[in-house]
Amino acid sequence: MPVIDTRLIQGGVMEVGHQLMRRSVDHTVLETLAVVGTAIFGVGGFIYWINRR
Template sequence: MPAIDTELIARELPRLIGREVNNMGVILKRDVDHRALETFAVAFTCIFGVGGWILWMIRQK
């Protein structure tokens, strides 16, 4: 048996999506658009998280 049952997903997904769609035809519509905050969070994590890790690795030598 495969780890992911594609037949089950194909059978159940349309039913689940139909239940989640509201009258506007949008799945889980947000009241506020958070794209700018999410973009900033990703950029902050990439710059300071990865950059800090690289700096820490350099100092370990």
């Protein structure tokens, strides 16, 4: 399984965040995206962890 460089992900997230903030997007949209992303990675990581055990 290839390793994902977290710096690449962080850079992409920062760029998207910067573009959204420049356009004065409602902050509830950003909060929703953050919660959804955290939930997806959290659940996916938990499922991966269970399967590895």
